Amino acid sequence: MDTGGKNFLISREDWSLHRKGYLDQQRHQEKVKEAIRNNLPDIISEESIIMSDGNKVIKIPIRSLEEYRFRYNFRKQQHAGQGDGKSKVGDVLGSDPKSGADKGSGAGDKPGIDYYEAEITLDELAEIVFEEFTLPNLEEKKKRELEDKGYRFNDIRKKGLMSNIDRKRTLLENLKRNAIRGRPGIYNITPEDLRFKTWEVTPRYESNAVVLAMMDTSGSMGTYEKYMARSFFFWMVRFLRTKYKQVEIVFLAHHTQAKEVTEEEFFTKGESGGTKCSSVYELALNIIHDRYPPQDYNLYPFHFSDGDNLPSDNERCITLVRKLLTLCNLFGYCEIVNPYYRSSTLMSVYKRIEDPKFVKVTVKEKSDVYTALRIFFSDKEKVAGH
Amino acid sequence: MADQQIKLLEKAIKEIQDQAEKFGLDFFPMRFELCPADILYTFGAYGMPTRFSHWSFGKAFYRLKTQYDYNLSRIYELIINSDPCYAFLLDGNSLLQNKLVIAHVFAHSDFFKNNVHFAHTNRQMVETMAVHAQRIREYEFKYGRNEVEIFLDAVLALQEHINPYRLIKEPERQKPAEENKPETPYDDLWSLEDKDEPKLPVKEKKFPAEPEKDLLQFLMQHGHYLEDWQRDIIAMVREEVLYFWPQLETKIMNEGWATYWHVRIIRALDLSEEEAVEFAKMHSQVVQPSRMSLNPYLLGMKIFESIEKRWDQENKGESGREKIFEVRELENDISFIRNYLTEELVEELDLYLYQKVGHEWKIVEKDWIKVREGIVNKLVNCGYPYIVVEDGDYLGKGELYLRHCYEDRELDVPYLEKTLPYVYLLWGKPVHLETVIEGTTILFTYDGRKNSRQILRKDKK
Numbered sequence: 001m002d003t004g005g006k007n008f009l010i011s012r013e014d015w016s017l018h019r020k021g022y023l024d025q026q027r028h029q030e031k032v033k034e035a036i037r038n039n040l041p042d043i044i045s046e047e048s049i050i051m052s053d054g055n056k057v058i059k060i061p062i063r064s065l066e067e068y069r070f071r072y073n074f075r076k077q078q079h080a081g082q083g084d085g086k087s088k089v090g091d092v093l094g095s096d097p098k099s100g101a102d103k104g105s106g107a108g109d110k111p112g113i114d115y116y117e118a119e120i121t122l123d124e125l126a127e128i129v130f131e132e133f134t135l136p137n138l139e140e141k142k143k144r145e146l147e148d149k150g151y152r153f154n155d156i157r158k159k160g161l162m163s164n165i166d167r168k169r170t171l172l173e174n175l176k177r178n179a180i181r182g183r184p185g186i187y188n189i190t191p192e193d194l195r196f197k198t199w200e201v202t203p204r205y206e207s208n209a210v211v212l213a214m215m216d217t218s219g220s221m222g223t224y225e226k227y228m229a230r231s232f233f234f235w236m237v238r239f240l241r242t243k244y245k246q247v248e249i250v251f252l253a254h255h256t257q258a259k260e261v262t263e264e265e266f267f268t269k270g271e272s273g274g275t276k277c278s279s280v281y282e283l284a285l286n287i288i289h290d291r292y293p294p295q296d297y298n299l300y301p302f303h304f305s306d307g308d309n310l311p312s313d314n315e316r317c318i319t320l321v322r323k324l325l326t327l328c329n330l331f332g333y334c335e336i337v338n339p340y341y342r343s344s345t346l347m348s349v350y351k352r353i354e355d356p357k358f359v360k361v362t363v364k365e366k367s368d369v370y371t372a373l374r375i376f377f378s379d380k381e382k383v384a385g386h
Numbered sequence: 387m388a389d390q391q392i393k394l395l396e397k398a399i400k401e402i403q404d405q406a407e408k409f410g411l412d413f414f415p416m417r418f419e420l421c422p423a424d425i426l427y428t429f430g431a432y433g434m435p436t437r438f439s440h441w442s443f444g445k446a447f448y449r450l451k452t453q454y455d456y457n458l459s460r461i462y463e464l465i466i467n468s469d470p471c472y473a474f475l476l477d478g479n480s481l482l483q484n485k486l487v488i489a490h491v492f493a494h495s496d497f498f499k500n501n502v503h504f505a506h507t508n509r510q511m512v513e514t515m516a517v518h519a520q521r522i523r524e525y526e527f528k529y530g531r532n533e534v535e536i537f538l539d540a541v542l543a544l545q546e547h548i549n550p551y552r553l554i555k556e557p558e559r560q561k562p563a564e565e566n567k568p569e570t571p572y573d574d575l576w577s578l579e580d581k582d583e584p585k586l587p588v589k590e591k592k593f594p595a596e597p598e599k600d601l602l603q604f605l606m607q608h609g610h611y612l613e614d615w616q617r618d619i620i621a622m623v624r625e626e627v628l629y630f631w632p633q634l635e636t637k638i639m640n641e642g643w644a645t646y647w648h649v650r651i652i653r654a655l656d657l658s659e660e661e662a663v664e665f666a667k668m669h670s671q672v673v674q675p676s677r678m679s680l681n682p683y684l685l686g687m688k689i690f691e692s693i694e695k696r697w698d699q700e701n702k703g704e705s706g707r708e709k710i711f712e713v714r715e716l717e718n719d720i721s722f723i724r725n726y727l728t729e730e731l732v733e734e735l736d737l738y739l740y741q742k743v744g745h746e747w748k749i750v751e752k753d754w755i756k757v758r759e760g761i762v763n764k765l766v767n768c769g770y771p772y773i774v775v776e777d778g779d780y781l782g783k784g785e786l787y788l789r790h791c792y793e794d795r796e797l798d799v800p801y802l803e804k805t806l807p808y809v810y811l812l813w814g815k816p817v818h819l820e821t822v823i824e825g826t827t828i829l830f831t832y833d834g835r836k837n838s839r840q841i842l843r844k845d846k847k
Contacts, residue, residue, distance in 0.1 A: 008399055008416035010392060012477070015421050021428035021451070024444025031441055067442050068804035069543045070771045070819075073796045075742050078750065080761045082675040082684075083736035091749040093677055093740055177455065188478070190424055 022191060031065055036128055041367035044129055045231050122238075129370075130239045133377040135209060135247075137329040137357065138298055160196025169195035209247045209298035209329075211240060212287070214280045216305035217271035218255035225336045229304035230267055231369045232334065236302070237263070239377065250287060254280035256310075260287070276313045277305060277346060281320035288327060299328040302376065307335040307345030314349045325355050332376045334361045392420075395475075398485050405651045406492040410711065413495035414471040414509075418488070422477050427451045429464050429474060433630060436516035438523075438622075440538055463487040467498040467633065469509035482661045486648050486668055493647035497640050500715050503632040511629050518622040525615045537616055540808035541623045546770040547601035548624055550631040597774035597789065601809075602627075604775050610784060610814035620812070634768040635718045642686015643714050645672060649687075675735070678747075680761065688735060689726050690714075696728075720765050727761070729754045737761075763795070771797055773819070786813045790821035797821050806832035 036043060081093065156169055174186050174193040213236070215229050240247045251266035252258055255273040258280035284301055292299060301324055309317065325331055335347045350360055361372045399418065406413070429435050431447035453459040462483065466472040473491040475484050498504050508514055526534045598604045606612070606620040633640070652665055673684040693713060694706035717725065731737075732754035739751035739760040751757055766772070777787035786809065790797060802819065809817045809832070816833040820842065827842040 008403060008418060010396055010399065010418040010420070012388070012392065012420040015425045018425055018428065020439060021424065021431060021444060021447035024439050024441055025448045026444065027439075028441040028444040028448065065445070066804075067445075067543065068801050068808070069546065070773055070790070070805050071798050071801050072769075072771060073798040076796050077764075078739045078741045078760050079678070080680050080757065080764065081677045081738060081740055081749075082680060083677065083738060083749075084675075085736045087736050087738050087749055087752070089738075089749050089752050093747045093749065095746045180455065183478075188422055 019191075028065070033128060035065060036125070040129060041370040043125070044235060044373075045366035045369045123242075126235075126238050126242055129235065129373075130242055133239055133243070133373065134379045135240075135244065135298070135300065135329075135377065136379050138209065139329065155198050156195050157198050158192070158195065160194075160198050164197045166195045166197045208296060209240075209244060209300060210288075210292045211236070211247060211249045212252060212284050212299070212301040213237075213249060213266065214252045214254065214258075214284065214301060214303040215266065216255070216275060216277070216280075216303075217253045217269070218275040218308070219272040220275060220308040221306050221336075225306045226270065228336045228363055228366070228369060229334075231366070232304060232363075232372055233302075234267070235369070235373055236377075239373075248292075252280050252283055252287075254283070258283040275305070275309050277303070277309050278313050278316040278320055281317065281324060285320065285323060285327075288324075294327045300330055300332070301328055302332040302334070304334045304336065305346060306337075307347050309346045314346065317346065318349060318353060321350070321353060321358065322355075325353075325357055328357065330357050330359060330376070332359050332361070334363060334372050334376075337362055337364045391481075394481055395420075395484060398481065399488055401655060402485065402488050402492060402651055405654050406489070406496075406647070408654075409647065409650065410707075411492055411496040411647065412500060413492055414469045414499050416492070416495060417470050417472045419472065419474050420477045421474050423454060424451060426461055426464055426474055426476055427454060430461050434466065434512065434515050434626075435472075435474075436512055436519055437626070438515070438519040440542065441535070442542060463491055465491050465494045466512060467504065467507060467509070467629075468512050469499075471495040471498065472512065480664070482657075482664045483668060485655070486652055486665060489648035489651035490644045492651070493644040494640060496647075497636070497643050497714060501632070501636060501639070501718075502716055503635055503718050507629055507632055508625075511626075515626060518626065521622065522619065525619065529615060534619070537619060537811075538623075540811045541602070541620050543805050543808040544601050544605070544812070545623055545627045546768070547599070547773055548603070548627055548631070549598075549600035550628060550635075593778045594775055597776055599772070599774050600624075601773065601775060601788070604778065605809075605812040608778055609812050612812070612814070631768065632718075635720075636722075638680075638682040638686040638689075638719045639714065639717060639722050640686070641682040642684075642688070642690050645683045645687040646690045646710075678740075680737075685735070686722075688731060689722065692728060692731050693726050720762055723758060723762050723765065727758050732757050763793075766793075771795075776820070780818060784815050786815065786817040788817065788819040790819060792822040796823055799823065802830060803832070803837045806830060806837065810834055 083091075156166055170189065170193050171186055173195055174189045175184065177193060178184055178187065213233050215226075215233070217226070221229075237249060240249060249263070251261050251263055253261050253266060253269070253271065254275075254277070255271050256276045256279060260283070261269070280303070288294065288299060321331060321333075333346075333350060335345060347360065347362065350358070359376060361375050363369060363372050395418070399416075403416075427450045428447055430450050432443045437443070450459075450461070454461070462476055462479065464474040471491075471494075473488075473495075475487055479487065522534065522538075594604065602620055602624040606617050606624070609617075612620075649669060652669075657665065673681065673687065675681055675684055690710050690713070694710050696706070697709040698704065698706035713722065713726070737754075737757050738749045739757055740747050740749045742748075743750070751760060772791040772793075773788050774791060775786065776789040779785075780787040788809070802821070806817055806819060809819075816831060819830045821828060821830070822845065826844050829840045829842050831838050831840065
């Protein structure tokens with residue numbers, strides 16, 4: 001059928017609908033997120049995250065996305081390579097197996113190095129962590145100021161409705177990508193170039209909320225206990241700032257005396273001395289009284305302690321907690337159990353308070369931080385307010 | 387403009403084809419397709435444009451594409467072993483780049499058509515894979531996407547464990563001894579009186595009778611709880627891997643052959659000076675050596691050139707060309723390296739073996755025979771561990787006993803323990819794998835809930 005010895009055809013088809021690679025990559029991404037979700041308790045208590053400055057890309061090893069198979073142990077084999085003509089036995093090629101061995105041709109044809117680490121920004125991680133979190137018992141309060149309602153296009157994203165496409169940004173992205181590949185110009189626009197205008201979702205109603213973060217910084221709170229408390233508050237602060245516009249956070253630190261501190265002091269400063277928890281409750285009540293009248297604000301005190309309180313102070317604590325409960329939407333008490341010693345604790349006293357708004361949690365190990373967050377920030381059956 | 391480009395390409399292809407034919411290359415009818423980079427990368431990740439969907443291909447696609455976006459690597463072409471033979475060219479390549487690729491591709495096509503290891507491959511695999519993809523999609527609708535995905539995860543984890551030579555050599559089954567065959571249906575009556583007591587049952591038959599290398603086939607046939615659609619998926623994946631296998635077995639030869647020829651074909655064309663420079667640049671990129679691995683393009687090409695040169699010298703004639711055509715027909719990478727990687731070449735290319743010593747990767751071997759054997763060892767079974775089914779009814783409880791045929795190369799233990807659950811998923815009962823770690827024979831077991839290991843014996847080092 002071919003004429004003139006020509007035994008070939010050449011064609012160029014429209015491939016724009018061929019999306020298989022992207023679709024399967026999307027599925028892969030979904031699985032990455034799923035794996036993160038499944039490992040959240042371990043991931044969010046990672047020290048590198050809590051101590052990070054908040055803008056970093058963090059790396060999380062995601063086991064389930066490796067493609068397991070029977071393979072040789074790369075590090076225990078001999079491999080072949082090629083020198084520049086002067087190589088001799090004993091020459092060192094490198095000390096990090098990953099850097100060198102990964103170069104060269106082919107996808108995944110080298111056994112032993114196909115580890116997978118998901119890179120994720122703190123914000124992306126926060127999004128997953130907070131997916132189901134909410135401030136419980138939130139009520140509509142008197143508005144402090146008029147809010148500008150409606151949708152505002154104030155963000156550009158990689159995904160969105162085609163009708164909201166941002167042409168200028170899309171072309172810019174394409175230009176940028178092509179420039180990276182060394183051939184500037186606008187051509188070959190792929191889905192990754194697309195940018196969409198999008199809007200911020202305005203809350204259903206405006207609520208003013210105040211969180212009173214109270215932490216025991218006394219001598220009995222060791223490094224571990226402080227770390228646990230800080231992990232919790234770290235995520236709590238991020239969560240509140242991400243999801244709510246109208247949330248204020250007040251930081252209170254206490255030992256035998258309580259004082260209001262800045263956010264930075266709260267997360268970094270250590271103290272010492274004995275413990276009188278009632279001091280911080282008193283301070284909280286004062287602050288509420290002075291600055292945050294309950295008719296205008298949703299109030300959420302959270303108290304982290306190792307439970308090691310001055311025994312004579314316990315009764316007073318109960319009284320004050322009850323008082324706070326009449327004003328607040330929810331009171332969270334979290335006790336960090338030191339695995340090595342245990343004496344009488346606040347928790348055993350607090351068992352006497354039976355108010356659905358009083359939520360008590362005990363945390364033992366790092367991964368319990370996530371559990372605590374989930375218990376405090378899930379919208380259980382709405383507790384009757386007043 | 388686009389038409390103009392196609393016209394130029396067409397002219398170039400014609401020239402290159404004529405030249406290739408003049409050199410004696412014998413290829414399938416060619417179908418060239420120009421396509422954008424992300425499409426080329428899709429094909430690269432899947433191995434075939436029509437292959438089924440799986441997240442692992444998406445992962446590979448993303449990795450390839452990212453490397454391309456950051457200018458770390460580049461696929462210039464992609465060719466599919468089929469009749470007619472499909473070749474995908476990167477839209478956006480310069481004409482000269484495409485010329486090199488086209489010359490390269492004609493030689494690949496010649497290799498696919500003539501190398502004996504491809505004699506049994508399905509040349510209609512493009513269509514076959516499309517059918518597979520469609521069938522898997524239907525199973526997803528019917529049984530749930532997750533269900534199918536999990537199953538595919540397991541099958542793909544074991545995909546390398548097939549027996550590509552099954553077609554060539556059927557394992558011989560023990561036949562019952564001929565002489566005991568009765569001559570008439572009543573013969574056995576005569577011997578009734580001889581047997582005063584019933585014989586004890588014969589020693590139980592081994593199952594499988596011979597160690598079975600084709601894990602996929604064995605699991606497909608004997609997996610305890612597999613449903614029909616699951617057996618079908620194993621069969622499809624197995625067929626696809628069987629198709630890819632000869633390509634894995636001949637990578638060095640095939641790339642070497644294509645590189646050898648693109649040089650000669652392009653040199654025979656009428657190039658402008660500018661094009662000649664561009665060609666030299668591109669070719670040197672293709673044959674760039676690597677300290678940590680072997681570049682199959684370079685190694686293969688050098689071996690072919692060395693064979694040709696030696697045969698020409700020894701026979702004072704042109705028999706070198708003839709010889710390399712014979713080599714491309716009969717060998718695979720293992721025999722190619724073993725028969726034709728000479729001492730001179732090992733020296734010229736400065737090949738060595740290296741390994742981890744303490745924290746460093748050090749060159750440990752320069753002796754040419756050891757280097758050659760080292761390369762060959764890595765090519766055995768296409769670089770995959772050789773694992774066989776030793777017993778399909780282990781402990782009389784239907785458990786599966788696998789054995790790694792250990793030849794001084796240890797398995798990756800964490801990977802092993804993560805893979806056993808996949809075998810379990812396909813087999814349906816506890817699975818065991820015997821291998822050697824640090825001179826000790828160990829039996830790894832996954833019982834459906836957890837991994838455990840048991841020392842079988844300490845081997846002398």
